[in-house]
Amino acid sequence: MPNSYFDQLIDQLKPVVYDSDFDAIFQALTKDLDGPTRFKLKMELNRLAAPCRRTVDLRNQVDDKCFPYEHQGRRHQLDSVAIEIFEKGLETYKGVFTQDTFEQILDADNQLRRAQEEERAYAQSLASQNAEPVSGQSPFRNESNEPYSYLAETFHFGRYPYRSEERMNFTIDVLLTDAGKQQFKGITADISITGMRIRLDEPRDIKAQEQLELSFVGLAKEFTVDPEMRIPYVVVGVQQVDGKQYINLNRASEFRSDELDRFFQRFINGYKKRYRVNIDNTYDSVINKGHEQFFLPRTRQLPVYFSEANKRLIADYVLTTDNNRFVLDTWLNELNQISFGSIFNVRRSQQILEQLESAGTAQLIILSFSITARGKIYHYSATVDELKRSGLWDTYIAFGRQKASWRVFQVDVRSCNSELAWQPQAVPEHIKVPFRINPPSVEVKQAVKPLKYLAAVSDVTAYVNDLTVGEVTKSQLPSLKAFAHPPAVPLRTKEARLEFVNLRKERRFNYRSRCRVKAGKFVRDAMIIDLSISGLQVQMDTPASISAGDTIYISMTGFLKTYKKAKLSELPYLVASTDRAGTTLRLKADTTADPHRGSDFIRFLIREQRDVLKLQVENTSVNGLPLCLRNLYCYAPAAVPVFFNRSKQKALSTRRVGVSSWTSGWLSILKRLPGSRDTIINLQPLLRGHSVTEVFEPKLKSMERDAFPESLLLLIRLYRQNGEYIVQTQWCETHATDDIHGFIDQCLPNSVFRAIAVNLSRAGKPDIQFIQAELAYMSYYAAYKAEDLEEELWKIFGVAETIDVTSSLLSFTLPDSASVNEQEERLVSWLDKL
Incomplete structure (x- = not known):
């Protein structure tokens, strides 16, 4: 008789098998059963409750560590699971080690084995597809058996926290009074002439812009400060750090006291070497600027700056470097004038402006080529939507691909604030430092002021060129004239060039x-x-x-x-x-x-x-228009750069990731993965398996500093299986058409597909001149910090610029824009569930 039929009844009777009234209890619980069944049930109970004389040794049978366990003169070798079963059995059977307990221990072992085998088989099946659970956050091992983590520190583009006054680290008691006349104590963390940071041991409901009155009760004990004087301060920030609440205060602008200003000026100047000036903002600025200076000469994206006139975008400027100017190569006319701005005609401008208004960002995918005839260059451009609506998709692509000038551009557009074009150095103005950057001139301010939008242009030709195959329909060729640009260039885009530490052997x-x-x-x-x-x-x-x-x-x-x-x-x-x-x-x-x-x-x-x-104007100064355009771009670049450091032992590791307020689908994924937070990004999709040692390291070590970036394509599939969120990745050559199509087909039923362009390049030398002012200021108060930071910048060995090109690939592989939009909606849903 299978025990499974009587599990509940047997479990009820086990604890009373050794009781004197067992028979009476047994009769009462089995009165509804026939005689033969009751006999079999009682025999099974007697078998289970029989004392077991065997010694259990689980060593070499289970993966967990086994411990000696003595009972009635016998020494068993049990793991933690078996010990728990053994002791529960002794409790059930009044201290007797029974056959039931023995079988449970062995059965638990078998279940554990089966679970482990199933887990290994499942992990192996995922690994064979280059996939793993999103929750798999433990470090993996590289070839040298060293643990390597997916997590990397972040820095934030465009943040150079400026302080007009020096802040001194100093703790002293203060008394605060809120608008309701309630008083509470605080302790300063740092102070300046007109501001301070205060720690509150007991959290309070305080919000930014709230006004508080402050009394310097601690200073009054040592200096001639009136403890009854209440000075109005405005809350400019509230933070929670290690369970403590901190509030940042600025003195209310309507309060004036020359005497108090002079006191704090003398106090800080007299004690700042002893208590140290707070240079956290300067440290953050050097980190951010230093990494930006490594990234900017390496980016393949071309920043384009727009003003707006009569609901049309005017491409006023492009910001070029050695690595991104190739984007303009096919957009020079026979007079060497930049005609790129003519892409953005009235219809496309309105489309972009409508997208910006509804979604905050906009995107166009432009297919272009040019024809040279009778000494003139004639440019053609069309968007994906225009071609699919017109029915000229196949003919346009088949004809355009025959031209050396054939290009496909992904143009991502966002709003920009021209007020951010000037960013002072993170050193108070009154401090003398080397290489002080001057504010822009009136002419530069006037040039920057009209700029309202910024585009990041990515050349995606290599990724999409072979994804669609069409033939020229000769009868349709005359219709392509609809996409021809006027021969004249009514809107001339101006070039601003950024110069960096010498990365090339000679100028081009x-x-x-x-x-x-x-x-x-x-x-x-x-x-x-x-x-x-x-x-x-x-x-x-x-x-x-x-x-x-x-x-x-x-x-x-x-x-x-x-x-x-x-x-x-x-x-x-x-x-x-x-x-x-x-x-x-x-x-x-x-x-x-x-x-x-x-x-x-x-x-x-x-x-x-x-x-x-004349188009290649040297700009050896970091001042002026190029600097302002640089700042506007750095506030929110569309790419996510990953920086690789090399140790003294020449081991490669990911050190930092650059994030910005321009959030792509790719950055959204990284930010939502387990382990990611404000200062940490989980790079699991990028670094899966042995990507560092097998994909990045060999390429970086074989590159010269002046080499053009090498492009790779990372395909990502996000899906659910067995109740877990899974990430699957595949590295592809840019022309691996069958692999790309196969991967997309695998994702279409119910998975999320993403495609990430990875532009890998060796890092140049750190541009110390650009951060010289901040480094010199840091050296005065914390020389060791400045030295460590400069040494860290010299360790940067390579940069991987990662760009989300999902829309471009899907536009060339899926039949219509609705299918592309469905993938974006699927990503949002997946992230919400995660």
């Missing part, structure tokens, strides 16, 4: 000039798109079977029109690299030809004819 200058490429019997007209003394970058309309290491000959036909006496025909250049399409060549001068006539000519051009290179 962007300039368009016609040339001719000759490689054996292959001869083609082409365009020089940038040049330096030792190299060129050349773009052809048709691909060529030219490989790295080949020697080719360049004739600078465009320059020959102006410099007729220069010998610029068939100059030898070595091919350093080519793009995947075979249309863009990166060349270096063939030094076996000495002197090299091409290098000599470009050296002359740079030295004597800088007006020819």
Whole structure:
């Protein structure tokens, strides 16, 4: 008879088996059963209650540690689960170790084994898909068996806390009176002439902008300060730290007392070396600025700044560096004028403004190419929505992809506040420090004031180029003229350039000039798109079977029109690299030809004819317009950069992550994962498994500091399984079309899909000049902190710029915008449940 039929009855009878009135209790509880059944039940109870004479040894049978456990002269080896069962059995059976207890211990062991095997099998099945539970926060092991955590510290872009007065760390009793005339005590944490931070041991309901009256009862005991004088202060902040409440106060502006100001001035100057000035704001500023200066020259996103006129966006400025100016390469006309702003016509401007009003951010995905004919460049651009509505999607893409100028841009737009363009250094104005940055001039303020919107433009061509395959329908070709730009450039976008610590071996200058490429019997007209003394970058309309290491000959036909006496025909250049399409060549001068006539000519051009290179204006100062535009961008960049440090043992680790108020779906995921908080970000999707040692480290170690970032694609799937939230990742080559399609198909039924572009690059040298004022100020009061911070900046080895490109990939793989929007809604729902 299976015991399962009588489990409840047996459990009732077990505790009374050894009682003298067991028979009476048994008869009463089984009166409804027939005789044979009662007999079998009693025999089963006798079997379970029989004393067990066996010794239990669970060593090498369970994973948990076993301990010796003695009972009636026998020493058992039991784990914690078995000990609990053993002692519960002794309690049930009046101190007797029974067969029932023995079987429960073995059964528990079997259950544990089965659970462990099932858990291992489940974990293995997830691992085979490169997935794991979101709650898996314990550090994983790398190849050297060192623990590596997913968690990294954060810094916040654009925050340079400024204090007009020095604050001294000083504790003294004060008495506060609120608006209801209730008094309570506090202790200062730091003080300045017109402000202070106070700790309250007992929390109170105090809110920002509330006014309090304060009496310096502690100072009155040692100095000539009137303890009855009540000074009005305004609460500017309330914080909870380690269970204590802190309030930040500023003296009310209507209160004036020269005598009190002079007292605090003398008091702080006299004691600040003893009690130390609070430099937390300066420390935070150096952290933020230092990491920004590593990131900015490495970003591949191009910031574009807009004003608004007649409900149209006017692209007034672009902020360029060596690594992002390539975005403009296909948007220069035959006069070398930047025509990028013409993308934002009235219709698209209104679409962006409507999105900004309803959602706070806006996005366009632009597909563009250009045609060169009769010495002029004709630009074409279309959005995804425009092409799908017009029915020209396949023809436009198939035709455009044949051009070397074919590009797909993801344009993310947000509002910006021109008031944030000037950010003073985090050192009080009256303190003398080296390299004080001056406020912008009146002209710069006027130039910045109209700016209302900021776009981050990402070139996503490599990620989406092969995701859709279409054919040209010849009958539709005339319809493409609807996407052609007017030949003139009514709105000229101006370039502001940021200069950094030298990252390249020599300067490059962007300039368009016609040339001719000759490689054996292959001869083609082409365009020089940038040049330096030792190299060129050349773009052809048709691909060529030219490989790295080949020697080719360049004739600078465009320059020959102006410099007729220069010998610029068939100059030898070595091919350093080519793009995947075979249309863009990166060349270096063939030094076996000495002197090299091409290098000599470009050296002359740079030295004597800088007006020819007017688009590449050097800006060796951090003041002025570029600084203001930099500050506007740094307040909220669209990317999430991850910084890698290298230790003295040359081990690589993630150190910090940059966050901002521009929250993408990618940043929302990282912020909501377990373990993330204000100062910590969980990078689990990015760092899963051995990504650091297998994906990032080999690439970073093989890079030069002046190398262009290497792009990777991270695909993420978020879903639920067995009641757990699971994150699955896959690293892809940018052209792995089948892998990308397969991963998206896997996500479509009920999972969340995200695609993250990761631009990996070596870090340059820290730009100490930019943070010199703050470092010098820190050194005066805490030299060890300044030294440690500077040393930490020198340890930064690489930067991974991560950009959410989900919409771009989905727009090229899903049939309509409704399907793309569904994924965004699914992400919001998933995060809410998490």
